Amino acid sequence: MGIDVASVRADTPGCGKVLHLNNAGCSLPPTPVLERVKAHLDLEAAMGGYEAEDRVVEEHQGVYGSIARMVGCAASEIALVENATRAWDAAFYALAEGFQPGDKILTASNEYVSNYLAMLQVVRQRGIEIIVVPNGPGGEISLTALEAAIRQHGERVKLIALTHIPTNGGLVQPAAAVGRIARRNRIPYLLDACQSAGQMQLQVEELGCDMLAATGRKYLRGPRGTGFLYVRQSMIERLEPTPIDMTSAEWSAREEYKLRNDARRFEISGGSVACQLGLGAAVEYALAVGLDNIAARVTMLAEQLRQALANIHGVTVRDLPGSGGQPRCGIVTFTHEHHAAGAIFERMRDQGINVRVTPLGSTRIDMEQRGLTAMARASVHYYNTEEEIARFVNALAAM
Numbered sequence: 001m002g003i004d005v006a007s008v009r010a011d012t013p014g015c016g017k018v019l020h021l022n023n024a025g026c027s028l029p030p031t032p033v034l035e036r037v038k039a040h041l042d043l044e045a046a047m048g049g050y051e052a053e054d055r056v057v058e059e060h061q062g063v064y065g066s067i068a069r070m071v072g073c074a075a076s077e078i079a080l081v082e083n084a085t086r087a088w089d090a091a092f093y094a095l096a097e098g099f100q101p102g103d104k105i106l107t108a109s110n111e112y113v114s115n116y117l118a119m120l121q122v123v124r125q126r127g128i129e130i131i132v133v134p135n136g137p138g139g140e141i142s143l144t145a146l147e148a149a150i151r152q153h154g155e156r157v158k159l160i161a162l163t164h165i166p167t168n169g170g171l172v173q174p175a176a177a178v179g180r181i182a183r184r185n186r187i188p189y190l191l192d193a194c195q196s197a198g199q200m201q202l203q204v205e206e207l208g209c210d211m212l213a214a215t216g217r218k219y220l221r222g223p224r225g226t227g228f229l230y231v232r233q234s235m236i237e238r239l240e241p242t243p244i245d246m247t248s249a250e251w252s253a254r255e256e257y258k259l260r261n262d263a264r265r266f267e268i269s270g271g272s273v274a275c276q277l278g279l280g281a282a283v284e285y286a287l288a289v290g291l292d293n294i295a296a297r298v299t300m301l302a303e304q305l306r307q308a309l310a311n312i313h314g315v316t317v318r319d320l321p322g323s324g325g326q327p328r329c330g331i332v333t334f335t336h337e338h339h340a341a342g343a344i345f346e347r348m349r350d351q352g353i354n355v356r357v358t359p360l361g362s363t364r365i366d367m368e369q370r371g372l373t374a375m376a377r378a379s380v381h382y383y384n385t386e387e388e389i390a391r392f393v394n395a396l397a398a399m
């Protein structure tokens with residue numbers, strides 16, 4: 001069963017106002033998400049924030065259950081946080097507490113800027129080393145090189161950190177194959193699923209990750225200011241997050257505290273209940289549309305876009321293909337011989353078309369390896385149409 005495109009578009013107020021090809025930045029939310037957030041804000045205004053929260057305790061608990069269903073884990077292995085960076089950092093800095101000088105982190109050339117910055121900070125603070133595993137022929141992480149690095153560094157390898165889908169293109173990393181290697185070697189595995197959550201199936205058992213970070217506002221179509229962290233139960237007990245507060249821990253005696261024994265030890269207080277309820281609505285919406293349906297349509301539209309772009313004189317599509325047979329995803333990046341990415345962004349914006357620039361600094365290693373300084377990024381979602389793609393391609397061709 002496919003997607004009823006007319007119906008999902010009718011459910012998306014933004015579709016009538018803009019041609020949105022910045023879904024890798026932030027998607028247009030569907031009406032049930034918007035309505036859920038607004039209704040809770042109204043309730044808070046009418047009766048007080050804490051009192052409103054008391055009214056939705058069960059539904060709020062259900063948000064953890066919805067996410068757990070989507071990624072195939074227990075609700076107790078999910079923490080709700082503000083965004084993917086907070087989720088990733090919460091896991092990473094807790095792990096880093098145990099790092100010793102000379103320890104190694106293995107990562108790939110497309111690691112996201114904020115993750116890499118955190119790693120660099122820990123290099124400075126703890127004398128560890130980041131090893132960027134070389135790519136395979138399609139630009140994906142080389143599994144052979146990963147295994148060789150593990151053989152070379154043995155017990156010093158304390159983490160594999162991988163970005164499932166880079167912010168700068170359609171490549172889908174072989175995350176499950178990396179997970180099998182991580183498990184076989186008993187190395188903690190942190191997956192940045194910021195761009196894949198909501199775009200395709202994510203099952204943590206199949207991916208073999210111990211921790212997974214995601215955001216609400218991108219392919220999940222949830223509100224800004226939401227994200228989640230999955231942490232495998234066996235890992236939760238080994239990690240002490242920083243900071244802690246009254247959500248993550250209990251002040252059990254005057255000089256003592258006890259951390260929660262579920263993933264909520266990675267949360268701190270004060271999150272937006274309205275937005276978290278909106279995230280729950282977004283996850284339920286994605287599950288109802290069907291993640292396989294979403295992946296199939298997004299892949300199809302993105303391929304159509306790549307083919308049309310390749311026919312425009314001066315345009316080069318830059319997405320790395322990977323080499324494991326995994327199709328490229330909904331993020332499409334390209335350069336133009338005669339127009340800078342910033343000029344394309346501006347020209348499209350003036351015509352009501354949202355695309356984005358992906359700069360060197362978002363994925364520095366990959367961009368430097370390929371000699372790129374910036375690319376234009378058009379990222380499709382399932383609510384986009386073939387007509388919209390044609391309109392964008394015509395606008396670009398007319399530049």
Ligand SMILES: Cc1ncc(COP(=O)(O)O)c(C=O)c1O
Nearest residue numbers: 083084085112166167192194215
């Ligand atoms: C791969 C990747 N990881 C992490 C992030 C950061 O997400 P957030 O802004 O939700 O922290 C992004 C945002 O573009 C991303 O593309």
